Amino acid sequence: MFLMGLYFDYPALKGFNFKGGLQIRGSLIALWFALAIYTGAFIAENVRAGILSVSRGQTEAAAALGLRPNRIMNLVILPQALRVIIPPMISHYLNITKNSSLAIAVGYMDVTxxxxxxxxxxxxxxxxxxxxxxxxxxxxxxxxxxIMNVYNNSVKLKER
Structure with a gap:
């Protein structure tokens, strides 16, 4: 079975070695690595900015209630930070799609x-x-x- 740079065949013993299994083209790995490094920096900065946008008083109030640091992050900070993180993430996901057309530079034949x-x-x-x-x-x-706008509307602050 061949699918966009991935090849899967049932492993079989041929001679003194196994042949088959999952094979991934080097150009696909290079594409994944390049897109992950390039886009990961932007996404990490968006998440960092979203977390820092939550006021320090929220964190201190949650700590005063006796919540552990991981519970503070999950229950107090992240739900508020998602409202700031999601809108720029939409454009980053669209940029990943557009940047994947540069795959031909590493020898991977994508749609373009x-x-x-x-x-x-x-x-x-x-x-x-x-x-x-x-x-x-x-x-x-x-x-x-x-899809991202539907998700953004689901986490958006509900007002009257």
Missing amino acids: GTLGGITLNQTGRAIETILLLMVFYLTISLSISV
Whole structure:
């Protein structure tokens, strides 16, 4: 079974070694690593800023009630910080989707490389190929945006 850089086959004993199993292409690992490092810094800073946005008095009040530090974080700080963290996270998730099109730089044939390269070379129809790419990325971006906006509305502070 082959799926976007992952290959799985049942392991079998061939000679003196096992063949098969899960195989991951090096270009896919490079893509995951690069996107994780690049985006992880932005997301970590958003989470840090969200946690620091909760006033110190909230933490002190929870400690005065006798809550342990991990319970203070889970019950007091994070629910309030999520209201600050979620909106910028939506744009970071959309940026991950758009930045994944740079996978062709590490030799991984993603949608841009496959549809933009192979389809364009075989058909010669540049406008239709670019329109297909635009529709694909628009669909993915809108669905991520809708899902994250629904989640944002569920954690938003309810007012009268």
